[in-house]
Amino acid sequence: MESADVAADLSGVLHTEAEIRGRIAELCREIERDYEGRDLLLIGVLKGAVMVMADLSRELKRDVDMDWMAVSSYGAGTQSSGVVRIVKDLDTDLSGRNVLIVEDIVDSGLTLSWLRANLQTRGPASVEICALLRKPEAAKVEIDARYVGFEIPNEFVVGYGLDYAQRYRNLRDVAVLAPHIYS
Ligand SMILES: O=P(O)(O)OC[C@H]1O[C@H](OP(=O)(O)OP(=O)(O)O)[C@H](O)[C@@H]1O
Ligand code: HPA
Ligand SMILES: [Mg+2]
Numbered sequence: 733m734e735s736a737d738v739a740a741d742l743s744g745v746l747h748t749e750a751e752i753r754g755r756i757a758e759l760c761r762e763i764e765r766d767y768e769g770r771d772l773l774l775i776g777v778l779k780g781a782v783m784v785m786a787d788l789s790r791e792l793k794r795d796v797d798m799d800w801m802a803v804s805s806y807g808a809g810t811q812s813s814g815v816v817r818i819v820k821d822l823d824t825d826l827s828g829r830n831v832l833i834v835e836d837i838v839d840s841g842l843t844l845s846w847l848r849a850n851l852q853t854r855g856p857a858s859v860e861i862c863a864l865l866r867k868p869e870a871a872k873v874e875i876d877a878r879y880v881g882f883e884i885p886n887e888f889v890v891g892y893g894l895d896y897a898q899r900y901r902n903l904r905d906v907a908v909l910a911p912h913i914y915s
Contacts, residue, residue, distance in 0.1 A: 747882055749904040754879045760791040773829045778802035780836035783893035788834060798804045799824040805843055810888045810914050816846040821883040826854040836893045837865040840872040
């Protein structure tokens with residue numbers, strides 16, 4: 733039975749709303765420098781990246797285009813199935829564009845490795861990755877992400893867009909989900 737009080741479902745906060753805001757601002761200064769004088773297309777990966785995309789795009793002091801793709805590999809569990817499915821494709825032609833994929837997390841790396849390869853076949857000028865979180869110990873494939881907010885331990889986290897079975901996405905902090913919720 734779902735409860736309105738989620739505090740008991742969490743075993744601790746990893747990154748607060750204020751820390752996330754500060755780190756996103758730092759990443760935006762790097763992105764502004766790196767893409768100076770070039771066009772920039774942000775591609776948000778639904779649904780997890782909604783909060784990062786909203787905050788990062790508004791913190792950037794420059795013009796950007798934005799599009800969205802929906803892919804899914806986790807279903808309702810805490811382990812990637814390894815099979816990535818496109819649920820919604822882009823509306824934008826990527827020919828000659830500088831693409832920055834905006835993601836909430838690199839966990840096994842399977843989603844981003846598949847997605848980057850997929851986008852690279854569409855003729856972009858460049859494809860880079862910005863992920864708020866990365867779990868180095870969980871990597872099944874190495875992902876070369878140019879912008880990473882925080883490296884985190886190999887625990888299942890929720891909040892700031894990240895879900896467990898579609899819940900907890902609206903929490904403002906990134907928190908560890910208590911194992912009793914999913915085990
Ligand atoms: O590195 P990986 O092990 O592939 O995991 C990362 C991906 O998994 C989650 O998405 P999910 O497929 O659960 O869909 P969602 O974004 O709609 O929650 C997360 O938002 C990343 O997109
Ligand atoms: O730790 C996680 N939490 C929520 N969703 C995820 N998708 C991959 N890893 C995670
Ligand atoms: Mg996702």
